[in-house]
Amino acid sequence: MTLLKLDVFSVRNIHSASIQPAPTLNLITGANASGKSSLLEAMFILGRARSFRTHHIKQAISFDQPQLIVAAQLRHFNGSISQIGIQIDGKQTEIRIDQENRQKADLAYVLPVQLIHPKSYRLLDAGPQNRREFLDWGIFNHNKNFLTNWRKFSKALQQRNALLKSRQLREISAWDRELAEYGSLVNDFRQDYIQALQPVFLQMAGYFLDTTQIDLRFNAGWDEKQALEQVLKADLDKDLRYGFTHSGPHRADFLTFHNHKLAKDYLSRGQQKLLVLALLLSQVSLLNQEAQNNCCILIDDLTAELDTENRAKLLKYLAGIGCQVFMTATELADFGDLNGAENYKVFHVEQGCIKPV
Numbered sequence: 001m002t003l004l005k006l007d008v009f010s011v012r013n014i015h016s017a018s019i020q021p022a023p024t025l026n027l028i029t030g031a032n033a034s035g036k037s038s039l040l041e042a043m044f045i046l047g048r049a050r051s052f053r054t055h056h057i058k059q060a061i062s063f064d065q066p067q068l069i070v071a072a073q074l075r076h077f078n079g080s081i082s083q084i085g086i087q088i089d090g091k092q093t094e095i096r097i098d099q100e101n102r103q104k105a106d107l108a109y110v111l112p113v114q115l116i117h118p119k120s121y122r123l124l125d126a127g128p129q130n131r132r133e134f135l136d137w138g139i140f141n142h143n144k145n146f147l148t149n150w151r152k153f154s155k156a157l158q159q160r161n162a163l164l165k166s167r168q169l170r171e172i173s174a175w176d177r178e179l180a181e182y183g184s185l186v187n188d189f190r191q192d193y194i195q196a197l198q199p200v201f202l203q204m205a206g207y208f209l210d211t212t213q214i215d216l217r218f219n220a221g222w223d224e225k226q227a228l229e230q231v232l233k234a235d236l237d238k239d240l241r242y243g244f245t246h247s248g249p250h251r252a253d254f255l256t257f258h259n260h261k262l263a264k265d266y267l268s269r270g271q272q273k274l275l276v277l278a279l280l281l282s283q284v285s286l287l288n289q290e291a292q293n294n295c296c297i298l299i300d301d302l303t304a305e306l307d308t309e310n311r312a313k314l315l316k317y318l319a320g321i322g323c324q325v326f327m328t329a330t331e332l333a334d335f336g337d338l339n340g341a342e343n344y345k346v347f348h349v350e351q352g353c354i355k356p357v
């Protein structure tokens with residue numbers, strides 16, 4: 001898909017803005033605090049119905065305004081056009097696709113957005129929740145059956161944890177079965193996804209880090225030599241003592257190894273950034289290969305942190321992948337040599353006003 005027009009109202013210091021982006025590369029420049037990240041935040045909100053900067057979406061609404069609105073006209077892969085929009089007042093979220101009220105998941109399918117920002121490298125060393133979210137976003141876009149199974153698994157887990165807390169043991173075996181059934185399915189989706197992602201990631205790591213000695217190792221969240229239902233039964237005393245379920249896909253994780261050593265402990269900060277860049281872009285690449293549903297890539301303030309060679313590599317890669325990309329930097333020069341990039345657009349942001357250059 002391609003965003004043809006984007007309208008933003010009351011997102012942080014952007015009171016009202018309308019842009020017609022290029023289908024390929026869009027470079028967004030502006031001084032510190034001009035509103036560049038707010039523009040990317042608006043696009044992220046449109047795709048994911050949440051912010052990447054705060055858990056409290058109300059903080060993204062401009063001061064003194066009751067609600068934010070982000071809307072767009074987009075062209076799908078098959079050429080058809082859709083109007084999408086989201087309105088958030090801090091309590092309620094309204095989503096519209098072609099004049100119909102829809103769910104967050106519908107929006108996420110229509111506008112897959114991948115975000116890369118200076119804190120993305122923490123994917124390697126932050127808590128496993130981040131890595132599960134990374135995997136699940138990829139699988140959600142990769143396989144339409146994932147969401148239903150994931151929801152059933154989540155519900156079973158919630159129910160089981162509630163029973164553990166209230167020590168109601170009578171119903172627990174029914175929920176063990178449900179949790180094991182859908183948990184095993186969620187685990188299968190994740191295993192398949194890692195397997196599909198691995199070769200794409202290896203290629204991407206080869207391009208950005210000049211190495212193929214990279215390995216993703218997945219941990220299901222329980223000892224897979226045993227069936228999940230058996231593990232749940234064996235864990236029951238421990239689970240009752242602590243009031244939550246210790247084993248299952250909600251404890252899954254994956255680790256990244258370089259030359260058989262944990263990447264987060266041995267690679268330099270710069271290499272870790274490139275590794276995470278490769279991970280995130282390999283998700284996009286896989287999505288493009290299999291779903292033919294081009295992803296919109298948002299890159300906030302990253303180019304300034306890359307050396308000249310890696311900036312050039314990144315631009316070259318982005319110019320050739322057929323995705324719509326939005327990148328921010330304070331100066332146009334921060335993006336590096338733009339000679340190889342064609343048909344790109346530049347937008348300048350000043351005190352929340354966005355103008356094409």
Ligand SMILES: Nc1ncnc2c1ncn2[C@@H]1O[C@H](COP(=O)(O)OP(=O)(O)OP(=O)(O)O)[C@@H](O)[C@H]1O
Nearest residue numbers: 012013032033034035036037038059060061062063
């Ligand atoms: N809810 C809000 N309403 C109005 N303005 C806000 C709100 N939240 C933050 N701001 C202000 O919006 C401005 C734009 O912030 P933003 O992070 O988008 O700037 P930026 O151009 O990305 O800056 P930098 O280059 O320093 O990262 C800042 O001055 C910030 O204080």
